Amino acid sequence: MSTKILLLEDDLLFGESIMDLLEEEGFEMIHCRNGQEALDETYKNHFDLYLLDINVPLIDGLSLLKELRRANDTTPTIYLTSHQEIEKISQAFEIGADDYLKKPFNTDELLVRIHALLRRSKGKNRLCIGELCLDELHKCILLAGKEIPFSLKEYQLMSLFIRNAGEIVTKEMIMDTLWNPSEMISDGAIRVYVNRLKQEIGSESIVNIRGVGYRLVP
Structure with a gap:
């Protein structure tokens, strides 16, 4: 079963570059450019990971994750953000984020963080006999x-x-x-x-x- 990732990013070129990178790594990707579209996708699909920008149209990334956590959606989440303020970053973790990367970032570092978070989450959410x-x-x-x-x-x-x-x-x-x-x-x-x-x-x-x-x- 392939690993499915939702990417919320309103910058088309940046989003496409992330999509290309992760698809080459074998991930199944869905790219949304606004928060409402992303929310709708979470109703239709089961995702293994969310990659969320904060400043996006309709529903911002923080409000989106808050809504998902209220609905008991525990999908691991990494914020990809240009925000530098510690207040925004603290708010993201309080809502239920698992990690964040400040733009611009090294794509190799993104891959390392994704694989590490997926390993941890699969261990917590799977019971095997x-x-x-x-x-x-x-x-x-x-x-x-x-x-x-x-x-x-x-x-x-x-x-x-x-x-x-x-x-x-x-x-x-x-x-x-x-x-x-x-x-x-x-x-x-x-x-x-x-x-x-x-x-x-x-x-x-x-x-x-x-x-x-x-x-x-x-």
Whole structure:
């Protein structure tokens, strides 16, 4: 799964040079020239990193990140800014920025900071059992580095198994996770979802504990 980066930069030539640099490094890039466009893109895509300028049209970079953090978007963020004032930089970190670079900057330094931040964020947002990984940042399940196309309920159930790997996940735990308390759920409905997971990760990976629930074998 490629690493996707959103770049918010209203200077077209500077933005295109950053795009060219990062695409050559293998990153999947989306370039926005105003804050509203960037905000709209965050609704449509899952990003691994935000690169944000501050002084951009419609929604400035600081207001944009503030809005994203309010919505519990924890995507790592680096500001690329010409601001020199410590007050602006402090404000960026208070809002939830992870790093910043003052323009003009060395492109090699940008790459070093991007790779370092991505390594840290992936370690914090992924829980792996062997080759099976729960990516909580992007709300997906990976097997050997490839995303499994699960529905929402399948993702929720697989997440429950991964967080409780080696332990019994009871039918009651599954019902509480996947359905509302008022819904009447049969054992057959649970088996349908469990069997779907087994199809993707291997039938031997999830063991039936008769009359109690299931267990993910680490």
